Amino acid sequence: MKSAWSDRDAAEAVERYGAQGFNEDIALRVYTTRLLGRDPALVLHGGGNTSVKTRVKDALGTEHEVLCVKGSGWDMGDIEPAGLPAVRLDALRRLRALTALSDEEMVNQQRLALLDSKAPNPSVETLLHAFLPHKFVDHTHANAILSLVDQPDSAALAAEIFGDEMAFLPWIFPGFDLSIAASEAFERGRHVKGLILDRHGIFTFADTAREAYELMIAMVSRAEARIARGKATRHATAAAGLDAATIAPVIRGAIAEPLGGGAWRRMVLDHRGGADVRAYVDRPDLADIAARGVATPDHIIRTKNRPLILPPLDGDEVAVKVAVADAVARFADAYRAYFAAENGRTVTARTMLDPMPRVVLVPGVGLFGLGKSKKEAAIAADIAEATVRVVADAEAVGRYEPLPESELFRMEYWSLEQAKLGGATEKPLQRQVAIVTGGAGAIGAATARLFAANGAEVAILDRDGDAAAAVARSIGSALGIRCDVTDKASVDAAIRAVVTTFGGIDILVSNAGAAWQGRIGEVDDAILRESFELNFFGHQTVARAVVKVMLAQGTGGALLFNASKQAVNPGANFGPYGLPKAAVLFLSRQYALDYGDAGIRSNAVNADRIRSGLLTAEMIAERAAARGVAEADYLGGNLLGLEVTADDVAQAFLHQALALKTTGGVATVDGGNIAAAPR
Ligand SMILES: [Zn+2]
Incomplete structure (x- = not known):
């Protein structure tokens, strides 16, 4: 130094x-x-x-x-x-x-x-x-x-x-x-x-x-x-069959606490898998040295005294899930016992903090920091990484022996330490991870911003990777990823990136789409198929990949589809767009039916006449002229006489994300159009 x-x-x-x-x-x-x-x-x-x-x-x-x-x-x-x-x-x-x-x-x-x-x-x-x-x-x-x-x-x-x-x-x-x-x-x-x-x-x-x-x-x-x-030279052993993207949702699900009524107290994860960390979690004496406690007392408010140490995991998905759930349950029981014993010794009775770990060590994979936000999870992971070095170095010199847990209880429950964490009330989507496809478009970006403002960790997926990154930067802590929803490999890679970054996915806003036109009796099959690739299969490919993550977590989730007015009320020469959108509306209901028992809700928003990449200024001018009305009257051509914006659609998605008892629903955001009302 x-x-x-x-x-x-x-x-x-x-x-x-x-x-x-x-x-x-x-x-x-x-x-x-x-x-x-x-x-x-x-x-x-x-x-x-x-x-x-x-x-x-x-x-x-x-x-x-x-x-x-x-x-x-x-x-x-x-x-x-x-x-x-x-x-x-x-x-x-x-x-x-x-x-x-x-x-x-x-x-x-x-x-x-x-x-x-x-x-x-x-x-x-x-x-x-x-x-x-x-x-x-x-x-x-x-x-x-x-x-x-x-x-x-x-x-x-x-x-x-x-x-x-x-x-x-x-x-x-x-x-x-x-x-x-x-x-x-x-x-x-x-x-x-x-x-x-x-x-x-x-x-x-x-x-x-x-x-x-x-x-x-x-x-x-x-x-x-x-x-x-x-110091002796240390080297990592070979990885087991697991990786961070596979195990993270299982851990995330196991540490989530049910709050009743379909709500969960989840955590966001932050993975570290550098050489030092890998060498540490693969040590044969991991369970002994890692359980001895924090390196310096004030780490305890960020990491709790002990990490959750998972056993070497192998076997099928079910076996892994059971082993993780079991380890988490034992961790929580041990924390409750520690709290009860130490609290019994103090004069002023304390209220127990949640019994869940803040650091998880996974042999073959690395470590995860956990927190109510990505930021908190990263702090826990930073401290855990430093602890890895401190413990490994201490063991190289002699024997790592930090303070006994009884001394640390006072620190963990010391009012002056807890004050550092702040007691701010949590935002409605705090602890949840949302992904938005077509996230760089008008509706996608508005939804990503609104969800982030409501506390969600947000990943913006868009075919234009630079535009996705720009929206992510404008939000701050969000993740921007290039993703073509018509390409399964691209979708799988994007989902892996999101899961590796945040630990899982709770909300999908399936929004990517584009409009094709043509009179249905004359339109080229190629156009119809291309539209179905994006406007139907694009939704299905992403939804299927997200549901797999949600099932691994076992804590439900929300699928939100951007259907369109076209899904229920065809527009002249808009068949190539409306047909797959009608299928998406049905897709939304099919997911609601097939995955309701897993707590996964599925809803759609039916919006109309929103200024966006689909309805450009040029198209607005064209259509207003075709109808012989001013542009403002075209956009406000609804029962309320108001222009509907991307922000209004974002509000509808937010409502659906929060409405824990609503599934199979359609929210209409069009200022009122009885001819297009779902029936
Ligand atoms: Zn100090």
Whole structure:
């Protein structure tokens, strides 16, 4: 590990933040905090914290000596001065005289001493920073340090590696007591350059930003060098017959909890299968080493203490499904037992969190992170990947032995930790994965955006891969995939990509289509067949592939078809388009009938006169002219006299996705047209 300090970048930070009114101390604090935060071997997702002691003026112009310390909710990698709230140092230092201080009162005292009442809560490790005299204090949960402190003889290892340059602290729960212990450890040996916290991480401190940062790099590098000496070469064994796309829906189904009435509490998955991960999940001692617990306590809120470790899976689909369901049930039972035992020991009774795993290890396949969104699943997977390295390295040095579970219960159910996760109410489609075919078209894109806005993870499939990617980018976290729905191989590849990315599929919006025209008695068979390929078989090919995933999950799902007014009410010379659309409407009902017992609902939207790739500006002008009306009157030529838009169709799809008791239905979105009303 090398120092990434650059005089030029540091000067640039001083200039940039100086122009915003921040002093050099804060500018450099932001600069090196980001350097630390951007190296995943040092800091992951909200972990770690830093501080600087400096002087700032309040609104009245009075100068205060303050501690600018990382605020809750900020990531070190992209921190800004606003993420380092200023707390009056005298107010913090006064607390040093106390013998005890509850977490709630500690937070209260810290907030009272803020210069900005709107600032985020200062880190739970604020007092530790405040009680040390150094100007710059840096704290990380560096992987290499964790590999050494998660050992039965961690104190001896630390002494061997760091001598008396670093003070070693036994495990103490973060908060007031730890801050006192840290300050006392420093008082005992004022020459130390930092602290090694058993089962937790590392602090370094100095009077300049560069020195504190480079001490961190130097100490972590020493730990890395020690690990390298103990390391044997590891190699992955051959893969079993399973892959991520096959096993993910089975796992996703097994961990989904039924909420009644056809609703499920699902999770989104994030797969990792790199060489390190594969070597780890294929170790013969996996069940032993992986079950020992998290590498540093604050990982527990993201990953729970233990991963779900699946046995080597072979046999047919049914056998695999049973084995996974069995392993999940045992995991959940063990979690309930752990909660009951630990909760019984605490004074304040807690409410149990869900008992499902956040990390699943699958021999031959890799690992999955789980969460209520793709983002959360990726955080769990990132931490799990780091843990893989920490554990493997710890085993190379000696024996991986993290904190016992009884210590971790307090962390998992600590209000200050749970606050990091936020308690926002979930959006209606949260935890669900939707795919939209023809996703780059007007109706497809509008539906993809609306579903994403309602919390779904969305995959946009379109024959135009660039256009699909552009819609995905406009949404943010969505996936854009090139897919020709008339090509089974293309569909299978796209479905695999979606399942590998999100873990499964819950909603299909089967929307891809194109209009062919011709008087039915004269039209060329080739045109009719081409239209059937796209406007009927395209729907069937995708629906069949999606249903296979839904059946593997066993948690129902929604198939939503874009039928058309043509499906129920033919337009002159529109036979080549209307005939397959009529078949799609029937297809929708056939799926409703054949898969209702699996909880899979199937519905269709019957829309008319929507501006889109099918009804271009040119066609609108042509048809309005043919009818002798203005374009606006043509588009609003319905009972309500209103133009119907792609967004209106998207709303109908959303309604159908959420209407858990509706299947075999048709929603008409045409502003009113009695001649085309389904009967
Ligand atoms: Zn920490």
